Amino acid sequence: MHELSIALSIIEVAEEEIVKLGATGVTSIHLRIGALSGVGKRSLSSAFGLARENTACATADLVFEDVPIIAYCPRCREPRPISSIQQFNCAVCDSPVSDVVQGRELQVIAMEVT
Amino acid sequence: MIASQPRLVIVRQNVLKNNDVLARELRERFRQADVSVVSLVSSPGSGKTAFLERTLSALRSQYRVAAVVGDLATHNDAVRLARSQALVKQITTDTVCHLDAKMVDAALEDWDLNDLDFLFIENVGNLVCPSSYDLGEGLRVVLLSVTEGEDKPLKYPTIFNTADLAVITKIDLAQAVEFDLATANHSIQAVRPGMPVIQVSAKTGEGMDRWLEELYSFRRNR
Numbered sequence: 046m047h048e049l050s051i052a053l054s055i056i057e058v059a060e061e062e063i064v065k066l067g068a069t070g071v072t073s074i075h076l077r078i079g080a081l082s083g084v085g086k087r088s089l090s091s092a093f094g095l096a097r098e099n100t101a102c103a104t105a106d107l108v109f110e111d112v113p114i115i116a117y118c119p120r121c122r123e124p125r126p127i128s129s130i131q132q133f134n135c136a137v138c139d140s141p142v143s144d145v146v147q148g149r150e151l152q153v154i155a156m157e158v159t
Numbered sequence: 160m161i162a163s164q165p166r167l168v169i170v171r172q173n174v175l176k177n178n179d180v181l182a183r184e185l186r187e188r189f190r191q192a193d194v195s196v197v198s199l200v201s202s203p204g205s206g207k208t209a210f211l212e213r214t215l216s217a218l219r220s221q222y223r224v225a226a227v228v229g230d231l232a233t234h235n236d237a238v239r240l241a242r243s244q245a246l247v248k249q250i251t252t253d254t255v256c257h258l259d260a261k262m263v264d265a266a267l268e269d270w271d272l273n274d275l276d277f278l279f280i281e282n283v284g285n286l287v288c289p290s291s292y293d294l295g296e297g298l299r300v301v302l303l304s305v306t307e308g309e310d311k312p313l314k315y316p317t318i319f320n321t322a323d324l325a326v327i328t329k330i331d332l333a334q335a336v337e338f339d340l341a342t343a344n345h346s347i348q349a350v351r352p353g354m355p356v357i358q359v360s361a362k363t364g365e366g367m368d369r370w371l372e373e374l375y376s377f378r379r380n381r
Contacts, residue, residue: 047257047288054174062170072165076174083290083317131313132349133320141352145320151174151291159165 048088051151052096058153060101068158071105075157079112079150080130105156114148178292181260185295192272195378196280198294200318201302202311203284206328208236209361210302211281215243217371222276227266229258229283236281246270257288260295277374286315298377304328305338309346316350324355324373331360 059071078084086109097103118125118135124146126136135142173179189196199207211226218224225246228236237249248266250258263280272278280296282289301322303311306329312319319325325347333340340358347356357373359366 047255047291050255050257050259051174051291054177058170058172058174058176062168062172066168075170081317081320083287083321130316130350133352141348143352143354153170153172153174155167155169157165157167 048084048092049096051084051089052093055093055107055153056096056100056102059105059156062153062156063101063158066158070159071102071156072159073106073108073157074102074153075108075110075155077110077112077150077152077154079148080114081145081148082112082151084151110154112148112150115146116142117144117146118142119144175291175293178260181264182293182295185260185264186297188272189278189295189297190381192275193381194272194275194278195298195374195381196278196294196296197298197300197374197377198280198282198296199300199302200282200286200289200322201284201304201328202286202307205284205302205304205307206361207281207284207302208239210326210328210359211279212240212243213361213364213367214279214370214374215240215245217367218277218374219243219245223274224277224279225270225275226279226281227263228281229262231256231283246275252283256283256285257292258282258294259292263294276378286311286318290318290321297381298323300324300326302326302328303343303347305330305333306336309339309343312343312346312350319347319350319354322351322354324357325351326370327356327358329360329362330358330365331363 059074093107114127115124116127120138120140128134128136133142201207215224226240227248229250230236234249237247240247250262250266299322357369359370
């Protein structure tokens, strides 16, 4: 699974920020994680638990904010939620939708630092 | 030492920003060198290498073609692809389940991109992990073989949703394994409405013309 690579990238981002902020440590890392990001929260948490050892993030926990999929519906002419990840249809009018405008996010949005 | 109070700071950084920046650089280099870059993703055993071997052989008379292939442990794929006499380089990822932009960049190090028309990037056989990594490609192709089951797109919606074209492989075996093409098409359209789907057999050559036509059109519209 690629969650270990993702966990290492999170630590990279966090360590850069710690240096920038002149902080001494980080207690939590807040992530926005899209339903289409291709990353599983549970496996990411366990991978992060291993990857954080002996890094500046050694005592940090991950806090997740789920980002649902939103696609532009050409019929409603509005960004809309979709029926399900197995059915890319507008949840309002049921037309097929292909322009995903939200849901691929994988971002460090905030950090609690000391 | 007095422990400082924790404070919350806004960060807003993409976790894969380093990969994304490098992928953008690669895409720009490909554009400047006028090389059309196609990546292939699929499960292990879906026939990527046979399909690519046939593709390289077919293109080679008219175009300068090259391929980089990702594999966990062996060089077997590169050896097979080299039979097409195209330029081939193996990336051995050593248990890493996907290619990233850095691996592609390193693999291209001693090639002059100006000497190429088409570059194929064969990802590690995996329908999960490659979906998160931009490789700088212009066309992402997902392969599904008839032996895998028609509902695979519903099980791996993320990778199918991020692809530009779906290729159903081993179509010569469709009858033997009672593959239901309509159901497979339906599953693909459910997770990626409007995606073109073509059926091929690398063994008999069936459907290869249609696939090559897609490649020519991708290159024409670059």
